[in-house]
Amino acid sequence: MASPFRSKNALCGLLILALLLSGAYIAPAGAQSSARPSPVEVVAPKPPTPVIIEGKRVLIYELHITNFGPSALTLTAIQVFASSGESLADYGGPALSELLHPVGDDSQMAMSGSPHATLASDSAKLEIGRRVIAFMYVPVALDLQISALRHRFLFDVADAARSKGTANDESALDGVMVPILHQNPLVLSPPFKDGVWLAGNGPSNTSVHRRSVIAINGRAFISQRFAIDWVMVGKNGNTFHDSRERNENFWAFGQPVLAVADGEITEVVDDIPDNVPGKLPVVTIQNITGNHIIVRIAPDTYVMFAHLKQGSIQVRLHQKVKRGAQIAQVGNSGNTTGAHLHFQLTDANSPLAAEGIPFVFNKFRFLGFGKDFEEDRHPDLPRSRTLPMDDSVVGFQ
Numbered sequence: 001m002a003s004p005f006r007s008k009n010a011l012c013g014l015l016i017l018a019l020l021l022s023g024a025y026i027a028p029a030g031a032q033s034s035a036r037p038s039p040v041e042v043v044a045p046k047p048p049t050p051v052i053i054e055g056k057r058v059l060i061y062e063l064h065i066t067n068f069g070p071s072a073l074t075l076t077a078i079q080v081f082a083s084s085g086e087s088l089a090d091y092g093g094p095a096l097s098e099l100l101h102p103v104g105d106d107s108q109m110a111m112s113g114s115p116h117a118t119l120a121s122d123s124a125k126l127e128i129g130r131r132v133i134a135f136m137y138v139p140v141a142l143d144l145q146i147s148a149l150r151h152r153f154l155f156d157v158a159d160a161a162r163s164k165g166t167a168n169d170e171s172a173l174d175g176v177m178v179p180i181l182h183q184n185p186l187v188l189s190p191p192f193k194d195g196v197w198l199a200g201n202g203p204s205n206t207s208v209h210r211r212s213v214i215a216i217n218g219r220a221f222i223s224q225r226f227a228i229d230w231v232m233v234g235k236n237g238n239t240f241h242d243s244r245e246r247n248e249n250f251w252a253f254g255q256p257v258l259a260v261a262d263g264e265i266t267e268v269v270d271d272i273p274d275n276v277p278g279k280l281p282v283v284t285i286q287n288i289t290g291n292h293i294i295v296r297i298a299p300d301t302y303v304m305f306a307h308l309k310q311g312s313i314q315v316r317l318h319q320k321v322k323r324g325a326q327i328a329q330v331g332n333s334g335n336t337t338g339a340h341l342h343f344q345l346t347d348a349n350s351p352l353a354a355e356g357i358p359f360v361f362n363k364f365r366f367l368g369f370g371k372d373f374e375e376d377r378h379p380d381l382p383r384s385r386t387l388p389m390d391d392s393v394v395g396f397q
């Protein structure tokens with residue numbers, strides 16, 4: 001499969017400034033060890049739970065860093081330590097820039113000609129009043145027990161006049177603590193009975209799901225932090241056969257969708273027509289997920305199945321479902337151009353006003369990556385209690 005179908009638009013893309021972050025975890029303003037304190041606020045909206053992604057244990061969370069000071073700053077380092085003191089990561093230079101994304105639309109700001117415009121290439125620059133989000137993706141040893149993370153930030157002070165007469169132009173903030181929520185994520189059954197599936201826009205630190213910050217109900221959320229767009233790969237090594245103008249020609253269309261754990265249905269929408277492939281409807285907050293089901297599977301734990309086929313849903317609101325039971329069929333409704341299943345776990349009963357949380361599948365087979373997948377020649381490796389990483393091709397049985 002040279003070029004698998006990739007959904008680039010399902011539920012994605014908005015980046016809106018949050019005016020308030022009510023209820024978020026606000027890191028205590030720890031000891032400011034430098035002679036020059038940093039006038040910044042650091043907020044971690046959703047502390048992490050360690051998750052294993054294709055054999056590596058990682059901590060995935062964000063730090064919202066806002067400049068409250070009288071002059072511009074440039075972030076030069078983020079250092080991460082375990083609560084035991086062990087150094088876990090030290091980001092600077094290009095590795096730091098890759099983590100950072102200023103809040104707001106960079107391209108529009110750059111075009112506006114404003115002297116305070118923030119260019120995407122200068123993501124570490126924090127003008128007065130600006131916020132940058134650090135998308136953290138910290139690898140940790142498989143057996144390391146951690147109760148919290150400590151962060152240290154280093155900044156260059158850009159305003160030379162203000163720094164005149166001081167020892168240096170560097171400021172620091174140390175002791176920003178972020179707790180670890182749980183030691184292990186929930187273990188789920190596969191959402192499909194069988195078949196070969198591509199984990200499109202899957203777990204990584206750069207996928208459109210991972211970076212989709214959406215401000216809604218007065219707060220910025222990333223409900224899609226660990227979301228996967230499951231696309232079926234057929235015998236021809238592609239995601240459809242014959243003309244791609246018919247939904248029925250996509251291998252995924254009409255495939256059974258299974259409950260991944262015991263639970264109770266908390267939201268059902270089943271009356272949105274499936275799109276003609278390649279043609280998006282007018283997308284609104286009401287139809288963005290298309291036909292969908294949300295299931296409460298544990299306290300503060302909800303799984304959403306989105307873009308389902310119109311009329312295919314076999315469960316009703318408040319119904320109890322068992323792990324492995326068929327609940328719907330894959331479709332092409334909502335913000336999607338080709339049949340796929342958008343799959344995500346969150347901490348609240350909402351497609352968007354919730355925080356994405358990690359999970360693992362009890363078992364699947366890893367068959368390689370979509371970018372160079374060959375139908376007749378690929379690895380076939382059993383996997384247990386892990387998440388497939390972005391672009392993985394996965395076999396369920």
Ligand SMILES: [Zn+2]
Nearest residue numbers: 010011229342
């Ligand atoms: Zn999606």
